Amino acid sequence: MAAMPDAPATAAAPRLDPTNPFAQPSALPYGLPDFAAVQTEHFRPAIAAGLDAQRAEWEAVATDPALPDVENTLEALERSGDLLHRVLVVFHTLASSVGGDEIDEIETDIAPQLAAHSDAFWLDRNLFARIESLTNAAPLLDLDAETGWLLQEYRKNFVRAGVQLGDADTERLKELNSRLVTLETEFSQRVVKAMEAGAVAVTDPARLAGLDDGTLAALARSAKDRDSHAGHLITLGLPTQQPLLAQLDDAGLRAELLAASQDRGAGVDDASDTRATLLEIARLRAERARLLGYEHHGAYVAENATAATSTAVNERLARLAGPAARNAEKEADELQEMLDADPSVADGTALQAADWTNYAEKVRRDRYGVDDAVLRPYLDLDRVLADGVFFAANQLYGLTFHERADLAGYTPGVRIWEVREEDGTGLGLFVGDYYARSGKRGGAWMHHLCNQSHLLGRHPVVVNNLNLTAPPEGEPTLLTWDEVRTCFHEFGHALHGLFSDVRYPTLSGTSVPRDFVEYPSQVNEMWMANPAVVERFARHHVTGEPMPAELLAKVLAVAEYGEGFATTEYLGAALLDQAWHQLTPEEVPTDPEEVTAFERTALANAGVGLELVPPRYRSTYFNHTFGGGYDAGYYSYIWSEVLDADTSVWFAEAQIAGDGGLNRLAGQKFRDKLLSRGNAQDPLQSFRDLTGRDPRIEPLLARRGLQD
Known part of the structure; x- marks a missing residue:
């Protein structure tokens, strides 16, 4: 779908019908949107009016004859887009949490419009010139720390967005951005369809042995709600491993459920096949990164994160992958021994990926006396x-x-x-x-x-x-x-x-x-x-x-049991994310049938290609990365856990009378020094302000049992 053409710079924003609930800010407490007043037909006119209104606000800043200052440039930009913000937060909430054909259609239509709108801002050379002017004058303006940081962030993001490209490259960049946001929307919608299409219908209740009455009733309700002809319907969650795998006694049903989970998006049905979509996303992201002067999309993303480089990301993941895989292999040997001792299983039966969580649950029950049914x-x-x-x-x-x-x-x-x-x-x-x-x-x-x-x-x-x-x-x-x-x-x-x-x-x-x-x-x-x-x-x-x-x-x-499996399945997804996004455009496969082979090779090369431990997300339903938001950034969870594990040590040091740090003094300091700061300064500086030190990886290695 073609991008929305730029509106004339001097065009007056259309007046939104005052009966539209988005025409005025919500009068509810704290500005909570008035969801009860919103109907689907309100979105398109409100979004169109919001886009035009913010374009006019940006143009007023860009053409202001006064010298740039904080009020007429930074604050004016921060105040812009109030109407658009009001409507989009409601629309995106419904798109992610409610869905439906009408919402999906609107989402598909507005995705390229929003991409063009973003480009109209970040590629506006007049706006950038005002930011540059403010940046050059900053040493003389005595800016407070937060305003100085905001100015720095604006300049950095303008440059990263491509404002300094030549005309031809700028036009190609706009095409890439428009196409990518359309593809990401399509991928996310197909992932939802794949979850629904992959639900496993069970007509014979005997196959559900192992489930408690409450779970059985919930599965019966799912079948009824979705008009399934089966008596029970097991719906899929987003990750590869499904919760009921730990409880189901029927090995055949476990295998069927895991297969349904892993096969999502891989051509089981046309409506939810994501393979061609994800390949085009990977290729276009790689092309955009090259256009912007980066080796690959992973390098582009890492530069704007605390990691700073893909090399740092790769080194961190590699340091964890080997010990995690070794731990997982030890856990697999233990589970195989338990399976061998199971009188209900034929001799010589090998442990399968679909059996892992089930027998791990048996270990928890036999060794520790706990399982989900007890808890x-x-x-x-x-x-x-x-x-x-x-x-x-x-x-x-x-x-x-x-x-x-x-x-x-x-x-x-x-x-x-x-x-x-x-x-x-x-x-x-x-x-x-x-x-x-x-x-x-x-x-x-x-x-x-x-x-x-x-x-x-x-x-x-x-x-x-x-x-x-x-x-x-x-x-x-x-x-x-x-x-x-x-x-x-x-x-x-x-x-x-x-x-x-x-x-x-x-x-x-x-x-x-x-x-x-x-x-x-x-x-x-x-x-x-x-x-x-x-x-x-x-x-x-x-x-x-x-x-x-x-x-x-x-x-x-x-809670400490099973870290080998948990870390390996997570790293599998994080390493897949990096593998896709550290390719040049020419290296991205072109045939959807190559997706599975690419995954297998990437996991094997990273040292986590264990058949018994599939990645937390396979590429075809990896919405974090191909739906946008965590593209080349899924490593963030383990990167953040370094800070988390070290902060747990800090809380332990702040404990009073053995409370583990659960006290107002520690909480208030965590709030004041870190939680309240948002992105108003370098986030790692917020960590240093809290702990008085740089983050250390050793607490994480100890927590996950990954010491070499």
């Missing part, structure tokens, strides 16, 4: 949130959470809490969207509905998204231990957004380099195992009795 009754979502996630935030930061039933989310089941400071002052809103639904993209994520900014007078409104299977009506939502971890993880992102305390919206909250953004969320995971926290939330959903002390001790001990 689930103690892990009710409501209690995990109120007495776990929110309680830890109260102990560390003094926050309180007040559910606002008077405020409506964007779809039934979405919950909203007002977050208040220790003195009762309102901080912002937290929105929880915890359940899977048809049309919702898989996985878990956090996003903003409103970014904090002192310049704009805005408070934060943040959303956490999970994809839990909804229980039958009136039944509790019982979690696995990993799902509890996900709740804490995503809330760490939410805190990063809620605590933002900056002037400029561009620098707000989680607007930090990709390989830093996962750090605060990973730190927040540590509190789920803090004795004072887990004792409150791990209680039986019927009796309210706490999880027995001996069981809790085993849960915490078993």
Whole structure:
């Protein structure tokens, strides 16, 4: 689809119908969008008006006859686009969390328009000239540190976007950007279709042996909700490994489920085949990187991250890959021994990838006396949130959470809490969207509905998204231990957004380099195992009795089991991401049938090509990288975990009376020195301000058992 032509610079922005709910800022608390008033037909005219309005605002800055200063250039740019922002945060929320044909069609249509809009800004030489002028004058302007950093970020991003290219190269860059955003949208939509098409229907309930009654009821409900002719329907989650693999006794069904997961997007059906799309994405990203003067797309991405170079990324991943694979192989030998001793399995049966999590769960049960079936009754979502996630935030930061039933989310089941400071002052809103639904993209994520900014007078409104299977009506939502971890993880992102305390919206909250953004969320995971926290939330959903002390001790001990598998499957995905994005355009395969062979070779060359440990995401459903957002950046999780592991040491050093650091003094310092800073300074400087040192890798190696 062709990019939207540039609007005439002097054209007046069309007036949006005042009955359109986006015509005025929301009057709801904290600027929460009025979802109840929004209909699908409101999006196109509001987006069109928003695009034109912001173009006019940019043109006013670019043609201002006054000498550039902070107010008429930086602040004017930061204030621009209010209407467009209002509509896009709602639209993108619905596109990712609700979906549907109408939303998908709009998303496909506006993707190239938004790419052209972005190019109209970053490739505007008049705007860049004003930024250059301000940059040159900066030593004489006595700018405060945050404003100076913002100016530096603007200049860097203009250059990285290609503003200094010649005319012919600029036109080609625009074509590449437009095509890429269309392809990324297509890839993401196809991934959702592939998850839905890959659902495994089970007509014989005997094949579901091993599942508890609650899970069986949820699978029956899934079949009913999706009009399946089967009695039960196992829907797919985004990662390769599916949770039910750990519970299903039927080896054949396990193999069928893992195959359905791994085959997604690989030509099982035309509507969800992503192979040609991902190859074109990889090729065009490589071409764009070359056009901008970089060796490959990986180098382009790394330059704007804390890693700085692809060489640094490769060295870090290589250092971890060998020890992780060796640990995984040792774990595989142990699982094979358990399978050999299983009287229900024929002699000589070899362990398969689909068996891994099932027998690993048996190890946890036999060695530690725990498995998901034992734990689930103690892990009710409501209690995990109120007495776990929110309680830890109260102990560390003094926050309180007040559910606002008077405020409506964007779809039934979405919950909203007002977050208040220790003195009762309102901080912002937290929105929880915890359940899977048809049309919702898989996985878990956090996003903003409103970014904090002192310049704009805005408070934060943040959303956490999970994809839990909804229980039958009136039944509790019982979690696995990993799902509890996900709740804490995503809330760490939410805190990063809620605590933002900056002037400029561009620098707000989680607007930090990709390989830093996962750090605060990973730190927040540590509190789920803090004795004072887990004792409150791990209680039986019927009796309210706490999880027995001996069981809790085993849960915490078993958390250290299986790091070889977990690290290897993660590294498999991270290394695949780098392999695709460290290619020149000529090196990218052209035949979709070559995708699987490329993957196999890349994993083998990296030392993680274990058949028993498939990567967390195969290329065909790797939405992080080919849907955009984490392209050449999936390494960020392990990079951030270096900071996380070292910060866990810092919290331990800040503990009071054995509280593990769960105290207001430590929490306030973490908030003030790091969480509140957003991208208002070098994020690694924020880490140094907190800990007084550069990050060390040794705590991570010890945590994951990867010491050589």
